[in-house]
Amino acid sequence: MVVGRLGRVLGHPGLVQRMGPDPASLARAWKVAAVGTDVAARWVAHAAVTVAARGAANYPEPLATDLEPPAVVFQLGSTTVLDRPRVAVVGTRRCTRYGHDVAVELGHDLAAAGVAVVSGLALGIDGAAHRGALEAGGGGGAPPVGVVASGLDVVYPRRHRDLWQQVAATGLLLSECPLGSSPEGWRFPARNRVIAALADAVVVVESPGKGGSMYTVEQALRRDVPVLAVPGPVRSPASAGTNHLISEGAVLVRDATDVLIAIGVTPPRRPRTDPRPTATGEARTVLEALGWEPATLDQLIARTGLALGPLSVAVAGLEADGWISRSGPWLERISGPAR
Amino acid sequence: MLAIIPSATLLGVDGRAVSVEVHISNGLPGFTVVGLPDASCREARDRVRAALLSSSLPWPLKRITVNLAPSGLRKVGSGLDLAIAVGVLVALGEVPEEAVRGLAFLGELGLDGSVHPVPGTVPLVDALPGDVAVLPAACAGEARLVGRHLVRPIVRLSEVAFALQGKASWPIHPEPPPAPPAPPPPDLADVRGQPVARRAIEVAAAGGHHLLLVGPPGAGKTMLAQRLPGVLPRLEPAEARLATRIHSAAGVALPPGGIVDRPPFRAPHHSSSMVSLIGGGTASMRPGELSLSTGGVLFLDELGEFLPSALDALRQPLEEGSVRVARARASLTLPARFLLVAAMNPCPCGEAGRPGACRCTEAHRARYRRRLSGPLLDRFDLRVDVHRPDVDELLGGTGGEPSAVVAARVAAARARAVRRGVGCNADLPPGRLDAEAPMSGGARAMLETSLRQGRLSARGLARVRRVALTFADLAGLDGPLRAEEVGQALALRFDPVGLDAAAVA
Incomplete structure (x- = not known):
């Protein structure tokens, strides 16, 4: 019954193409996917994972009324x-x-x-x-x-x-794929x-x-x-x-x-403070020249007119204070204080 | 019936003296060469016989034995042909024994009796005993560089025979007209924009710091690297002699003046085998690209495409300044003291890993990174990104500083390093950094922050301090390093492994 419903709700063309539109071919595809998987051993190792079929009491409520609800949902954590x-x-x-x-x-x-x-x-x-x-x-x-x-x-x-692991420990991990499924495209x-x-x-x-x-x-x-x-x-x-x-x-x-x-949730009032020291002098010039797009040292030299020496001092200072970050040769501005 | 003629053979970058002993006796006619000749050396038999006959000289129908002493040393190449031919003539009595006293012979014979040049003339002549060197005219220029011998240039075997028999005087071959001076190396003034990369070239030249250029195709990495020899100082006489010797031994054409006095620039293709880079391979242990770039620049374009084993083989020479090549038959040390410049693409897509724009997948980038071993990357003191210059910069009127101006600063900085007792700052041992490169409070604080935030490793620290010292040398500053020098050293050492922009999460 469950499989039949899933067959009907496969709205995604990629899915239909892969698994076939009819319940029989879908069941075959599931069987193929499960070959080589020791199902019992997996369940013993993952006893904390709960399974909710559509219509069951523990099936997530937001999904129950969905256009294309998953036939089965696997959950780990607090529902x-x-x-x-x-x-x-x-x-x-x-x-x-x-x-x-x-x-x-x-x-x-x-x-x-x-x-x-x-x-x-x-x-x-x-x-x-x-x-x-x-x-x-x-x-x-x-x-x-x-x-x-x-x-x-x-x-x-x-x-x-x-x-x-942290999400599973404090929140909820959810998947419609059976245990052991690899992340196929x-x-x-x-x-x-x-x-x-x-x-x-x-x-x-x-x-x-x-x-x-x-x-x-x-x-x-x-x-x-x-x-x-x-x-x-x-x-x-x-x-x-x-x-x-x-x-x-x-x-x-x-x-x-x-x-x-x-x-429609009332936002809490919470003042936001920036503990980073204010950038002054050349550092400020560099920060303004950097803007919000990644830039290289060459570009900063062209934009600020500073020589490499003072520029690199300013960049090192900004980096130390948490104003900019570096990925490879690219410098990027950091919007808020590091958390 | 016996003749002993001095000649030489090549091993690595050195010549070894060889005595060619020719014995002629009655018996079944034959010609045997003993004394570990290699294939090309054993073929001397047929060349010598044909050359003598073509020159209307006699060939005895007797038993001829040629021994190449010392017989334990492997002899390579065709350079012993002439000595064997002269030995046959002396042993036959065609040439009086006294005529060859004090003469040494070098040269390959053609079947028509002509004498052809041999590679490695400089080290070979250096190893020749005696006062007179008889060798092919084409090698005369190289032979005179050694300066110990009276050089007798010849072009035909018959000339030697007639001169030794007293029928004619030694031929005089006109010196080839002096070659036009070598074109000047490419100039830094051609490079538009790219202030950071230009600075890195200058620092690399002044401090002997190995340089890694990272940038998309067409950004000008090769162009920049080619301009590095132009800002390096000319080779000192001793260095020039060594470089000339290596080039000669490897059979690489010498520059017009005959002496390699400009820093060599070698750019082997990334398909190069390990042996072609390191040396060895042939019985003569031909020096490889590492040795050929001694005193100059070894440029490895597309660093990621080189064989990983070849790249790892670079590590020991980079540390020691020489390559120890060990083979079953011989082991020897070849010089390899070079400035390494490498270029690579930041990632396959050409967007230079720009956050948000690079389209390469994680797996792609990881595969690209894995090609370079950490220990090799660690040896680059300077790691600089090179970007395609803006259109305005390309079409704009003025180029940058010409090489001559930069070279003057480089020479002054190198002189300061020499006063410290090292060739360049990159050679400064870590133990002397505290004495030679003390740091100001600001510099110390900057390095401390970098270390604490994990952006600098302990090993990187010493390298950054050396580069900062070079910056101070270039600026002509004494006293403790300022934050400005340390900041620039840090700025020119970005982490190519962090090209992985998505790793922010």
């Missing part, structure tokens, strides 16, 4: 998180320092306001949003929700093993649909014109979930998608307050 307001904070894996900082800030401030941050635990924006939320969670904020595209015992990306759009289904609003922090985040947006629009976007420099390829969304009418996000208003 009560889903009773809170939920906001998806998503974006590209290849983010800039700016996007990373905004994602951390949004994750932190939303969680501090009691909103569960839903994201995909991927590299880049997703992970940054989760980290921000986890930090606020330590101070009484809402724990995050991670929706992943592999089995709950297959950590992907492996660099986020610590993040994965076609699972990611399906995962993004679950993120869109879970969220009360979707915030895109940084995304190029095409990509997984834009698919999440598409799915959110199908469900009448409001889509919000963080603007970026018009020349930054990483912000091409978000800027496009704003031009198409997405709500512009400057900080967590904009998001909270969109989902």
Whole structure:
């Protein structure tokens, strides 16, 4: 019965192509996927993972009424998180320092306001949003929700093993893939649909014109979930998608307050202080010349007219004070104090 | 019936004296060469016979035995042909024994009796005993560089025979007209913009710091590297002699003046084998690219494309300034004291790893990074990114400083290093840094912050201090290092492994 429903709700063309539209071929595909997997051993090792079939009492309520609900949902952690307001904070894996900082800030401030941050635990924006939320969670904020595209015992990306464990420990990890599933490419759009289904609003922090985040947006629009976007420099390829969304009418996000208003939560009053020492003199000149896009030393020399000597002193000072960061040869401005 | 003729063979960058002993006796006609000749040396048999006959000289129908002494040393190449031919003539009695006293012979014979030049003339002549060196006219210029012998240039075997028989005097071959002076090396003034990379070239030249240029294709990495020899000081006489010797031994054409007195610039292709870089390989242990760039610049373009084993083989020479090549038959040390300049792309997509713009996947970038071993990257004191210059800079009127101006500053900075007792600041032992490069409070604080924030390793610390000292030398400053020098040293040492922009999360 369950399989039949899933067969009907496979809206994603990639899924249909892979698994076939009819229940019989879907069942065959599941069987193929399970070959070589010692199911019993996996369940013993992952007894904490709960399974909820559609219609069961422990099936997540937000998904039950969805357009394309997963047939089965695997969960690890506390399912009560889903009773809170939920906001998806998503974006590209290849983010800039700016996007990373905004994602951390949004994750932190939303969680501090009691909103569960839903994201995909991927590299880049997703992970940054989760980290921000986890930090606020330590101070009484809402724990995050991670929706992943592999089995709950297959950590992907492996660099986020610590993040994965922290989200499972304090919040909720959720997947529609059986244990042992590897993160195949076609699972990611399906995962993004679950993120869109879970969220009360979707915030895109940084995304190029095409990509997984834009698919999440598409799915959110199908469900009448409001889509919000963080603007970026018009020349930054990483912000091409978000800027496009704003031009198409997405709500512009400057900080967590904009998001909270969109989902009808009263933002907490909280003064924000910047403990970093004020940049003065040449450091200030350099910071202004840097702006919000990555730049190299060559470009800064051209913009400020400073010689390499004083410029490098200013850069080293700004770096030490937490005003700018370096990735390879690129210098980037850091928006807020380090958390 | 016996003749002993001195000649020489090549091993590494040194010549070894060889006595060619020719014995002619009655018996079954034959020609045997003994004494560890290699293939090209054993073929001397047929060349010598044909050359003698073509020159209307007699060939005995007797048993000829040629021994190349010392017989334990492997003899390579065709340079012994002439000595064997003269030995046959002396042993036959065609040439009186007294005529060859004090003469040494070097040269390859053609079947028509002509005498051809041999590679490695400089070290070979250096190893020749006696006062007179008879050798091909084309080698005469190189032979005179040694300066110990009276050089008798010849072009035909018959000339030697007639001169030794007293039928004619030694031929006089006109000196080839002096070659036009070598074109000046490319000038830094051609480089538009790129203030940081230009500065790095200057610092690398002044302090002998190895340099890694990272940038997308077409950014001008090769152009910059080619301009480095132009700002290096000319070679000292001793260095020039060594460089000339190495070039001669490797059979690389010498510059018009005959002496390699400009810092050499070697840019082996990234498909080069390890042996071609390190040396060895042939029985003569031909010096490799590392040795050829001694005193100058070794430029490895597309560093990531070189064989990993070849790159790892660079590490020991970089530390010691020489390559120890050990083979089953011989082991020897070749000089290899060079300035290493390498260039690589930051990532395959050409967006130079720009955060948010680079389209390379994690796996791509990780694969690119893995090609370079940490220990090798660690040996680059200067790691600089090179960007495509803006259109305005390309079309703009003025170029940068010409090489001559930069070279003057470099020479002054090098002189200060020499007063410290080292060739250049890169050679300064870590133990002497505190005495030679004390730091001001500001410099100390800057380094402390970098160390605490994990942006600088303990090993990197000494390198940054050496580079900062070079900056001070270039500025002509005495006293403790200021924050400005240390800041520049830090700025010219970015972490190419951190090209991975997405690692911010």
